[in-house]
Amino acid sequence: MASNKVKQIHEFGQSIWLDFIDRKIINTGELKKLVEEDGVRGVTSNPAIFEKAISSSADYDADISALSKGDKTNEEIFFGLAVSDIKLACDLLRPVYDEAPKGGDGYVSLEVSPFLALNTEGTIKQAIELWKAVDKENVMIKIPGTEPGLPAIRKAISEGININVTLLFGLDRYEAVTEAYISGLEERAAKGLPVSNIASVASFFLSRIDVVVDPLLDEKGLGELKGEVAIASAKKAYEIYKRVFSTDRWKKLAEKGAVPQRLLWASTSSKNPAFKDTKYVEALIGPDTVDTIPLETLEAYRDHGDPASRLEDDLDGATEVLAKIKAAGIDIDAITKQLEDEGIDKFNKPFEKLLQAIEDQKSKVN
Template sequence: MAAENLVKKIHDFEQSIWLDFIDRKIMDTGDMQKLIDVDGVRGLTSNPAIFEKAISSGTDYDEDIKKLALEGKSNEDIFYGVAVADIQRAADLFLSVYDEEVRGADGYVSLEVSPFLARDTQGTIEQARVLWKAVDRRNVMIKIPGTAEGLAAIRQCISEGMNINVTLLFGLARYEAVAEAYISGLEDRVKAGHPIDSIASVASFFLSRIDVLVDPMLDEKGLGDQKGEVAIALAKQSYAIYKTVFGSDRFKKLEEQGAKPQRLLWASTSSKNPAFSDVKYVEALIGPKTVNTVPMETLEAFRDHGQPDSRLESNMEGVNQLLDKLAEVGIDLDAVSQQLEDEGIEKFNKPYEKLLEAIDKQKEKSLASA
């Protein structure tokens, strides 16, 4: 008898595994379909850095770039032209998951607004509308950063009936504000007389980057034995908030009209510290009604030696003690989350700039040979 697939087993604990990766090769070879069928992968996320690698590392996109360049498109329009085509194709591959018995529980594919718009509410709303219309798939999510400026954009886009993946969350206060924006957006839509039963959203809480920043602080404060535990503690605490918010009477009224809770999604789940297990952040946060988006290497590692079990609500007493201890020794997690948000925007801006430069070079070459 074939051994049980360890990635697929995560779904037994009501968590969905999404893939944090896209390129044309994985779709052309049938490997994406295999991940859906064999590993039970139930969705996909992308970001500028992923597309930059895909476009810069081969010739798969050259013909499309040339065609769009000859049409006189800007570098950014060329990027979104090729990205939208990939996202449409991936969305079609995941449609069978989306159409399963519990309609709309999974099967989503995410495309991000330009990272240059992270501090621009109106610009974000306008681009989200353009991308939503361009992809034109029920199972697409538009990614919007959960910055202070992003909150109003999230609310507005939800009120217009878009599926939204809120990205770049590092702190509990901002997570609560994002859940509030989602619920308010649904309420706005109900007031306007529109249905809310087909809208889905996830709130993407980023993990390993928190520990990269906080672990040296723990050493300084004599708490070195807690290294690698702060991000998990914050994630577990965010799940407690999720259960309170989406178990409230306020949300129940929306649920009666078909609203779905905005699920927490664990992102940045590859271990950055070689001293940690390469499946540390996946194993620790398996739990009901959540999503974990993993890069290919982490998925392969879990398939090889992961230990699936529901751990998301284990040791909550220890979690609360750790977070209290950090406050006592003067580690300000709000300041940490703001620093990580600022750095996160920069980390997406750089590959995006690099991507636009690569497109520009390709465009020039195409126009010269035309």
């Protein structure tokens, strides 16, 4: 068994992806080192990550100056910068992508504009544009799993685009996402097009659920369940995953070479200082899943993680946790809808800040 604790997770069938990107981590060789030494097998990005990268360093100033000489909008300039970074990361992770089975990992995710979270047609158009702009087999385009995002996910999959479905909090919506994925593959197969070269993940956000639910548990006298609702929800999502991807309907696609849309655990850093900083990572290690973690959580896990397959431990207990909060009058569906709305806002605000930072940089050089 590997001695590196992060690398050991892979031995339980889970892939660790890094939830961070910037030019520095690529150019200094740090990302390459994380791939080689920690077994990192993919990279995810989002508007907040890019905002921090672009606003907090001078690494992008020359490119912003060059891109601002034409008539590009600030959003077009941003995607010019982002596509450049994503291409570099895709090249760096290509050897992972080429490992057998080819296309199992090695993906880098780039998100459509958060302003399009509720715009089906706009999302489809931009997903296709970004896919063509990056032009790498191992890129994934991130589309929010909002209700208007569902038809966009289906369409993008039918076009042969790798999709990372982001911003998932609720079990019903997660199941609807699996339906969009399978329908998109069926649509593609019906046209006689290959389905064996398409990959997708469904990103289930965790710790944010507990941030909202835990104070309500105290009010209801269920304090012993604090920090457990998100994990219980994830375990139930995994049950859905196993059911959906073992049906006769799915088997017909699998015979054509289609691969299941893996569950990806996101928002896995502990927000509550009372919890162990590796709590969400440890609880949900299990086969055929992905966990995307920020650099600080990865470093913490490397130092004091406890790798073991726990995802399917005490599934009855997970069912009981969700039954108890329902009986106490806590409406998890309303909470997951609230979290989705807040999640859109959490990406819109840094994106607005990012566009303003580009505008400020442009004014310095013009």
